[in-house]
Amino acid sequence: MKCKRLVASVVMGALFSGAAWAQVKVGVVSSSTGPVAMVGIPQKNSVPLMPTKVGNLTVQYIPLDDGSDPTASVVAIKKLISEENVDAIIGPSGSPNAMGVIQFAAEAGVPLLAPVGTAAVVLPMNEQKKWVFKTTQNDQLIADALVGHMAKSGIKTVGFIGTSDPYGENWAKVFTESAGRKGIKVVSSERFQRSDSSVTAQGLKVLMSKPDAVLIAAPGTPAVLPQITLYDQGYRGKVYQTHGAALPEFLKLGGKKVEGTVLAASLMLVLDQISDSHPSKKIAIDYVNAYEKLNGSKPATFGGNVFDAGLLLKNAIPHAAAKGKPGTPAFRAALRDALEQTKDMPATQGVYNMTAADHSGFDERGRELIAVKDGKWTLIQ
Structure with missing residues (x-):
């Protein structure tokens, strides 16, 4: 009887262990309160729309609010790394916040996908910034x-x-x-x-x-x-x-x-005025429609920056999984390498082409000249 219980225990342990390995954990730090909330709210609201399954792997997102406080961003990042053992982090929302957490992500070997404006998070490239990928236009x-x-x-x-x-x-x-x-x-x-x-x-x-x-x-x-x-x-x-x-x-x-x-x-401001041939148009429309259905309002482009981070991870995870198990340093290092090799991947903001020197990867397809006309965004032809 004891032998049967022991066998059952071993089998259940293996099943739970396999389930744990099958999950990729992604932390998301946004400023959904405080002075940067108008940026952080659409980012937080975009998390439920991101991919939760990639191949045989499930993706768990762990959202935290830093209240627009750079010090709280550091606390959140450290918590995600030490307590949640995350494989990647999306955020924080603010440029000062992101600049303050780079060293911690780099020291832990955890890829950081920063949905912030300043190019200083990825330029000039160095040993710490090679762990950072920027999901907005430089x-x-x-x-x-x-x-x-x-x-x-x-x-x-x-x-x-x-x-x-x-x-x-x-x-x-x-x-x-x-x-x-x-x-x-x-x-x-x-x-x-x-x-x-x-x-x-x-x-x-x-x-x-x-x-x-x-x-x-x-x-x-x-x-x-x-x-x-x-x-x-x-x-x-x-x-x-x-x-x-x-x-x-x-x-x-x-x-x-x-x-x-x-x-x-980005084209998200003027989607109805963008040519159907643009590789990002359908992706952006689908995202906007899904966001509006869930939240009752259209998203700011800042939400698209976080959604795109999810798409980048979806694209990179299968390559990383071939070289390591989620939850391990090998997987995270492979994930970083896979993100850096992103090629011709359309998303809501444009088309990503990453290199070792360019961790943003946008070209002219990632920007549109726009004017405010009669209180609305209007594409400048």
Whole structure:
């Protein structure tokens, strides 16, 4: 009798062990509360839409909210690594938050898929950043599109207002260099905190430089404040925004004061105006429809950045599983290698082609020039 119980115990143990090996655990850290919530909420809401089965493997997502606090992001990442033994992490939502957790993901050998704006999470590439993959367009790709439009519009001088964090600082660097190559001069450069309730002083300094146009570099709803401040101060020149402003709340909060804004962002903003031949169109439409059915509203592009992370993992997991078991360092290392070798993979934001040097992988198919016209996003043909 004891022998039978022992055999049964061994068999059940093997079954449970096999079940454990058959599961890939993915942590998702988003800022669904706090100042970055307008970015983090659509990201959190996208998690139920991501793949839960890849081949014979199931995928478990473990969502955590960091409250937009970089310190809480570190706590969440450490918890996912040490307590949950995750194979990959998606997040955090904010650029400063992501910059602060890279070392911990790298030290643990856990791939980090960062749905943030700043290219500083993957550039310049080094031993730590080789574990990070960015699911948004790099600043350079967006900046070149904006500068190209400025040059064609005859703009010679630009004022710059950006957030005082990695997002704004990297944008100031990339944009100034890109503009210089086209003979466009940055005549003023101001910073503000995301949590600021007033940028009156910064606006006045930009106005005093008398620019032909102004570029605002801020992620989420903080992108609105500098623009409406400039409008209220009498500025009527052209205003440009980065892909950080690509959310419905920008239009709602800005109203008529953001009319005419030009930005470069993913096709998700103007899906009905995109050619059916675009490889990402159907994927994006299916995602938007599924999100709206689940949440009762359309997602901001930031949600697509997290959904795309799920698609990247779905594509990479089978390759990693051939070299190691989920839950092991071998699997995570193979997963990192497989992500780096992503080729011609369409997703909601564009087409991914990763290399050892490029952990974002977007080309021109990952951006569209868009203007605000009659309170709506309109594709610039």
